[in-house]
């Protein structure tokens with residue numbers, strides 16, 4: 001197995017609040033990893049450090065042989081745009097844009113021509129059960145539909161790593177499972193590595209592996225003796 005992305009002994013604080021205190025994790029290429037753990041344990045901070053959104057105070061982030069933590073802001077921004085995809089808890093669609101324009105956004109930002117970007121965006125609607133929703137704005141979509149649009153936006157540019165922070169957190173459990181099924185199927189098809197933060201065991205069950213973050217460090221899950 002090739003390692004896609006790795007955190008080595010990463011520390012990060014918000015002012016005097018330590019969020020990560022020596023967190024290490026290596027994620028295999030194509031692996032779907034669930035990061036679990038109590039509220040405030042550092043899950044989102046770890047995701048943000050891996051994704052090059054936050055820069056660790058110490059430790060290393062490695063992606064495809066490169067040190068993400070020592071890149072310039074411009075390099076990290078290009079990395080996020082060109083090689084990573086993101087899905088957040090509240091879809092965070094741009095309300096002024098149609099669903100199709102929202103999905104096309106990462107392609108437009110990478111310089112793909114508008115017609116081509118919209119064509120690629122449209123192909124995701126049928127795939128995610130969103131036929132006919134292309135021209136709606138986010139206010140005209142249900143929570144589950146909006147989150148599927150956000151998922152399409154996260155995957156449309158064929159990212160090597162998809163970062164998903166509580167992607168089902170705002171959905172009821174059935175809708176959440178539908179989003180997870182689509183996410184896992186699309187990721188497997190594209191060979192995308194997925195790093196998923198969730199506090200829901202039913203959501204984590206879709207992953208190949210679960211780790212637990214406690215007090216800013218990563219542990220393997222505790223096994224209940226049988």
Ligand SMILES: Nc1ncnc2c1ncn2[C@@H]1O[C@H](COP(=O)(O)OP(=O)(O)OP(=O)(O)O)[C@@H](O)[C@H]1O
Nearest residue numbers: 014017018019037038039040041042043044045046
């Ligand atoms: N922007 C911020 N400013 C100040 N402190 C923060 C900020 N973001 C997170 N923290 C603190 O850092 C620690 C880790 O937060 P983080 O959001 O990574 O935890 P989490 O495990 O993702 O929590 P949750 O499950 O509640 O989302 C917590 O003590 C939190 O209060």
